[in-house]
Amino acid sequence: MIRNRVLSDHSTEPSDLILPLNLINRTVPEKMSKTFFAMGTVMNLTFCGNYVQKALDEAAALISKLDSLLARMRTDSEITQLNISTNNRWIKVHDDTNAVLREALLYAEKTNGAYDPAIGALVDLWDIKHCDNRDEQELPDGAKIQETLLICDYRHIETDHAGHYRVLNSASIDLGGIAKGYAADRVYELCRQQEISSALISLGTSSLAAMGVKPDGNPWKIGLKGIDENKNACFGVVYLKDQFLSTSGDYEQYFMKDSRRYHHIIDKKTGYPSNSGLRSVTVISNNGALSEAYSTALLIMGLDKALSFQKSEGGFEAIFVTSDKHVVCTEGILSKFKFRGKTLGYHCNQI
């Protein structure tokens, strides 16, 4: 009988059985990985250090708990309770839910709604995540899109700044653009508290965190996937140490209609999937939630606005891929980025 959500555990450095177990744990750092399913996608954790198995189990339990609090698709989550609450009722939420919502509202404000946690009604209307056929999908009715736009506004989410929230005007919270980043923050924090010397945290491949360096002393190498959905090749590599990295792109969840791509990142200004000329945005920063929320927001803004925002806001770096396969990097990431996309048809521009 299996009692956890664990898919596989691999120990890459088996312990020496001659030594007493407690001595091994203290003196021989282990490297272990765990892969499991949560938040609607695949999670992969690699930890190095002491008592690795315990830390991996606790991290998996933590992610599972966050999923149970934050998932819109779960009828018993706190987000669902907020979304279905009526009569403008205030609801006291868990500390983690409070922390995610607080950050979500902050980034919505900073990006002027380009990232918006109240986008749920539009996400439901488009339902791109669940479209079964990429070539035979119908567009939502235009009038219905305009009507739905009216309720998608983060300012409909109110807080008393003491852990209570309420949702007004039938808005629907969707934390799909920040929850994995927040989970990366929490797992990173957990690793710091445990005897983990380095870690690579990959949540759905879109939100990653690298703690410390690899056991060989080198930074973690993160390949950035190209925008061609049928090719898994990477157009570049980011060398990551003690930072978070999130990627948003239009090439995984989408359908095609009249030669146009309709994907899952909805531009709240139009009610339609973003058509900004950016196909992929990777954000690197010291905060997982920020990285994830901003990667979505920047993709919606388009290159020029995104670059202006990055300069004025600061605190993060970004790598953009345009629809004509130009790779654009902000200055602060250049020393950590290696372009390898030439043979794949990419061009690299440096800002």
Place this chain on the structure above:
Amino acid sequence: MRKKIIYLVLTLALMLLLLLGCGNSSDNIAYKDGTYTGKSSEDDQGAYGEAAVTIDDNKITSCKYVTWQSDRTVKDEEYGKVNGEISNRDYYDKAQLAVKAMQQYAQELVEVQKLEDVDAVSGATIAYNQFVEAAKKALEEAKK
């Protein structure tokens, strides 16, 4: 509601079936016959979900999911009523496809990482329908 149910069932089926071998480098993973249960972590009220998948001859023959309250009463009758009927051919087929695709996806990811000489690959979030789609393609290929 139907889509939510499918999502839930797929999630659980993936969760449980991946327990049984995802990450294994072999394409021909043999599952041991039997019933495997998965239990979610408890929420603040002590409620938790429990799923059971039965494997017979390397295939899922049933999948059930129940949410329990801390006092061991069923939390939501809808779960038991609907998902308990996973013998429904539509759900069953989708779960089977998703499982196959997840195995394929995990294997592909490892191969890409090796090929690209990286520790991880970052890209847009992989969602469950991609696994289903990949499985459909694989099955279509297999028919040729």
